[in-house]
Amino acid sequence: MGTLFRSRLDRWFKKRLPPANLIQLSSRRLFIFPTRAGFVWLGLLLLSWLVATNYENNVVFGFTCLLTALFIVGILATYANLSGVSIRYIHAAPVFAGEIALIEVAISQPVRRERTALRLYFSEDEAVAVSLHGLESLSVKIPVATTHRGWFAPGWLTIESVYPLGLLRVWSRLDLNGRCLTYPRPVSGNPIQTLISGAGGDQICTDEGSEDFVGLNNYQPGDSLKRVAWKQFARGQGMHIKYYADFQSEELWLDWESFSGCDRESRLSRLCGQVLRIENSNQTDICYGLRLPGLEIAPACGETHRQQVLRSLALFELSHDREGQGQNALQGRQ
Numbered sequence: 001m002g003t004l005f006r007s008r009l010d011r012w013f014k015k016r017l018p019p020a021n022l023i024q025l026s027s028r029r030l031f032i033f034p035t036r037a038g039f040v041w042l043g044l045l046l047l048s049w050l051v052a053t054n055y056e057n058n059v060v061f062g063f064t065c066l067l068t069a070l071f072i073v074g075i076l077a078t079y080a081n082l083s084g085v086s087i088r089y090i091h092a093a094p095v096f097a098g099e100i101a102l103i104e105v106a107i108s109q110p111v112r113r114e115r116t117a118l119r120l121y122f123s124e125d126e127a128v129a130v131s132l133h134g135l136e137s138l139s140v141k142i143p144v145a146t147t148h149r150g151w152f153a154p155g156w157l158t159i160e161s162v163y164p165l166g167l168l169r170v171w172s173r174l175d176l177n178g179r180c181l182t183y184p185r186p187v188s189g190n191p192i193q194t195l196i197s198g199a200g201g202d203q204i205c206t207d208e209g210s211e212d213f214v215g216l217n218n219y220q221p222g223d224s225l226k227r228v229a230w231k232q233f234a235r236g237q238g239m240h241i242k243y244y245a246d247f248q249s250e251e252l253w254l255d256w257e258s259f260s261g262c263d264r265e266s267r268l269s270r271l272c273g274q275v276l277r278i279e280n281s282n283q284t285d286i287c288y289g290l291r292l293p294g295l296e297i298a299p300a301c302g303e304t305h306r307q308q309v310l311r312s313l314a315l316f317e318l319s320h321d322r323e324g325q326g327q328n329a330l331q332g333r334q
Contacts, residue, residue, distance in 0.1 A: 013156070019175035024086045025159070029172045032079055038167035041071060074165040081115050081161045082170045085132070090139065092180035094310070096272070097149045100126075101180040102141040105157070107132065117163045122154050144180075149268070150318045152182040183310045184265065186273040252278065252288035252299070254309075268313050275309055292316055 017029060034042060045067045052060035090104040103122070109115065112134050121127035122144040130140055144154040160171035219228065219239040227241040254274050259267045271290070278288055289299035290309045295316075297309055 013173055014175075017173060017175065019177040021177050022086065022088045023174050023176065025082055025084065025172055027083070029174075030079065030082060030170055031172065032075065032168055032170040035162055035167060035169050038071075038074075038169075041067065041167050045071065070165070071167060074167045077164050078161065078168045078170045080113075081163050082118065082159065082172070084111070084113075085109055085115065085118070085159070087157075087159065087174060087176065089176035089178040092154075092178055094181040094183060094307075094314075095146055096183045097146055097185040099146060100143045101146050101152065101154070101182070102143055103154055103157070103176075103178055103180065104139060104141045105176065106137045106139050108137040109135065111135075115161075118159060118161050120157060120159050122157060146180065146182045149182050149184045149265075149314050151179045151315075153179055181311065181314055183314045184268040184272040186276050187266070187269040188273040188277060252286060253291060254288055255291045256293060257291070264317065268316060272310065272313050275306065275313075279306060 023029070045064060048060055048064040048067060051057065052064050086108050088106045090106055092101055092103045095101045107130060109132055115132040118130050119127045120130070120140060120142050122142060126143040128140055128142050130138060132138060142157065146152045156173040157176060158171060158173055160169055162169050219241050229240045229242055233239050254271050256267055259270050262270065278286060287299040287301045290297040290312060292312065295312060297312060
């Protein structure tokens with residue numbers, strides 16, 4: 001019964017409060033309801049009114065009117081503390097699955113007014129309190145825990161206030177159409193098996209299939225006569241062979257097939273852990289590439305390449321719909 005009610009309530013909210021990157025709080029989006037203290041206040045007001053009418057006591061009548069007036073003032077003041085505020089989605093930096101993402105929003109108001117003790121949260125345990133004093137646009141980062149890789153949608157953002165009397169709570173639920181790119185949860189400790197390392201420099205050389213001339217080596221029985229340096233031989237310098245080599249930069253390949261005994265998510269986590277291991281090795285000249293089924297990213301270095309690799313790991317084999325939603329969200333905020 002509770003699940004059914006919550007499901008219907010969510011559908012009603014989605015219909016009444018459509019998602020948008022910029023939302024201004026108006027009477028259509030704001031809700032106001034008594035707090036626990038407000039219900040106690042109403043009970044006291046009712047009791048006072050009963051005493052006043054039964055005993056026809058003017059003092060109690062006056063006390064009842066005072067309680068009623070304060071409650072009405074509380075409704076107007078609490079509603080005004082949130083009415084007209086605008087919230088705009090700005091950005092959410094990528095994080096790894098299981099980490100806390102910070103959803104950045106901007107809060108502003110059209111007129112200069114003191115607005116105190118506004119609370120914003122995705123989870124009440126991680127609420128952020130802000131106040132507006134002028135016409136400035138205030139940037140706020142709201143934490144939310146991520147659960148899975150891919151495009152993570154933080155869900156409804158709640159903004160509320162009980163200022164000034166604490167008798168009423170004015171609130172709204174916002175869908176700012178924001179998404180956060182979440183990388184796989186990194187798993188470290190796995191060896192990187194595809195390292196190609198030089199003998200001490202930044203490059204290595206190979207002889208097979210080489211075309212670049214490097215130097216001369218002494219002739220050994222069995223060497224091909226096509227590689228003999230005949231000019232040096234004619235000058236009486238002895239019999240030598242030409243030595244060729246290809247140079248390759250030091251690079252790594254992070255390969256999906258290196259973890260054949262693991263399931264998909266475990267492979268992605270291990271590959272993600274290897275990316276962090278390389279980036280944290282303080283060897284900025286090491287280039288690395290990524291091989292996934294149906295995808296190959298050539299070896300490269302730098303922050304742009306790192307983000308490309310992690311993004312490919314985050315979105316690997318996710319449905320196009322989920323990726324498309326995230327891209328639309330990114331385009332919408334740009």
